[in-house]
Amino acid sequence: MIKKCEFNNIAFLSRIYVNEQEVNKYITDLNKMVTAVNILQEVNTDNVIPTTHMTSMRNIWRQDTVKSSTNSVKKILFNNAPEAENCFYKIRKVLNI
Amino acid sequence: MLVNILILNNKINKVNNEMEKYETMIGLEVHMQINTKSKIFCECSTDFGCQPNSNTCVICTSQPGALPLLNKQAIEAVVKTGLALNCKINVASNFSRKQYFYPDLPKNYQITQFSLPLCYNGTLKFIYKDKEKIINIQRIHLEEDAGKLIHKDNYSLLDLNRAGIGLMELVTSPELHSAEESFIFLNTLKDIVEYLATSQCNMEQGQMRCDVNISIRQVNQQTLGTKVEIKNLNSISAVQDAINYEYARQIKTLTDGGKVVQETRAWDSKLNITKSTRPKENCLDYRYFTEPNLIPLNLNDTLITKLYKEIPELPYLRKQRFMVSYQLNAYDASYLTSTKLLADYYEKAVKFSKNNKIAPKLLANWIATELISKLNVSKLNIDKSPVTSENLAKLIDLIISGKISGKIAKQIFVEMYKTSIDPVTLINKMNMKQISNESIIIALCNESIKENSKAAFEFQTGKVKAIDYIVGTVMKKSKGKANPQLVVKIIKELLKNSVNKI
Secondary structure, eight states: OHHHHHHHHHHHHHHHHOOHHHHHHHHHHHHHHHHHHHHHSSSTTTOOOOOSSSSOOOOOOBBBOOOOOHHHHHHHHTTTTEEEEETTEEEEOOOOO | OOHHHHHHHHHHHHHHHHHHHHHEEEEEEEEEOOOSSBBSSSSBOOOSSOSTOOEEETTTTOTOOOOOOOOOOHHHHHHHHHHHTEEEEEEEEEEEEOOOOTOOOTEEEEHHHOOOOEEEEEEEEEEEEEEEEEEEEEEEEEEEEEOEOOOOOOOOEOOOOOOOOOEEEEEEEEEEEEEHHHHHHHHHHHHHHHHHHHEEEEOTTTTTTEHHHHHHETOOOOOOOOOOEEEOOOHHHHHHHHHHHHHHHHHHHHTOOOOOOOOEEETTTTTTEEEEOOSSSSOOOOOOOOTTOOEEOOOHHHHHHHHTOOOOOHHHHHHHHHHHOOOHEEEEEEHHHHHHHHHHHHHHHHHOOOOSSSSHHHHHIIIIIIIIHHHHHOOGGGOOOSSSSSHHHHHHHHHHTTTHHHHHHHHHHHHHHHHOOOOOHHHHHTOOOOOOOOHHHHHHHHHHHHHHHHHHHHHHTTTTGGGHHHHHHHHHHHTTOBBBHHHHHHHHHHHHHHHHHH
């Protein structure tokens, strides 16, 4: 079961602000999900091959060729940024590590 | 004064004694940019040095709904590298998301591999202090690079050209024991990867970066000490410096009665120290899960066999073969096999040469001195050398056959470098052909003896070195073209005859 300190850590890592009134509501909701998963955990999966995707397709890839996006696309992408300097995106200062 | 020195000596001895009690355990995480034309999940160019953010698209800037398109070449490069390093291959593999917030990562997660890396359980062999050493490689996996941040006083600038370039991350077991060993490991790895051409490993361009995990423990202790991770190392020498610093710091911490704290430290290349970094997040949890937007891999035997066959002769074996086949010493062989391009150039030249006894050694000398110094000045790689391997072989053959002297060869070489013209054409054009016609040389020698009668007399009366003046004059008169051995022989004969006449 999820505890309050775990919840706060997940919220911090996900950069989601949750106010005090909401915390208990979300913990209750999340714990309902954990209960549901716990029921699934009871199924015997000894002879089941681990699956990550619901498709039998494999090796979907492309050859190594260069195709630049058009200047108009690049312009749209760039204009989406709140701030820019020369050709760089300008952002708040971050710790250099 | 004496007392002070004694105290100081005691202190030094104490530190040295303490150092002997501990051993260092070092594990490396090496990131190498994969040598592909396009990025790993989109078709943007991977060219270095372009205008910031010019190599970006909806995928590598993470626009909502944009889906990754996997580059097959990136998979092949990692598998080939793994095979060359004796790794096992996970033929069934997939990608995972590693979630964290940092502005150089626009999706807020990095696509990487988690439980099923493409390669695992490999080894890398190298020679350290004349002994063979084998380091285990735990895994090599594929992931995407992040963008580049430039930090200003009050803000940061972001360039996403690098975001999404394919990276292979190689993780070793903590089996290296010193900065020097780590240095040799990294150089050996770099040489192999460059031979495979799976990464260019250009450190100045950030194509090879390294994190170091380092801990110390008392000799004979079984468990590992507390591990410290050092980041921000972008040259092999920085890795060496950081290990030496951190080793001393950890020993001092323990001998002072403190405890080594598990943490991430950054290397400050200006101050030459490691600094504790504030933890990015209070409890790091990357919440890995399988990347749903990329279909899993199932590599077949045909592909693996094809990649295996593409692995060229690797530097260590090539060096051994050069020593045996071309009678080179270990130093020359090491130097010539240090890059594949250089070794290829040399071997091609040896094959072109008509002389297979003296030419291999002479070619090695000419490449290592004349050619490389010129290439360094013009900042050219050997594959762009204006003097082709074929033309260099021709020049060496001309020296061996006595058609030109070594001195003239150097002059011709300068012209070859400037013009890329073959040496035979240049010799005719520059009128540099060696004079081996005896009657011409006799005439020149007679003139020179007359002009240097004092030197001639000295030679005849036993001062052997005096002949050099006369030889010098002949060479000057012939503009360096007279065959020097023939000149010496003829002068000696002429002077001997004139003594007899006396």
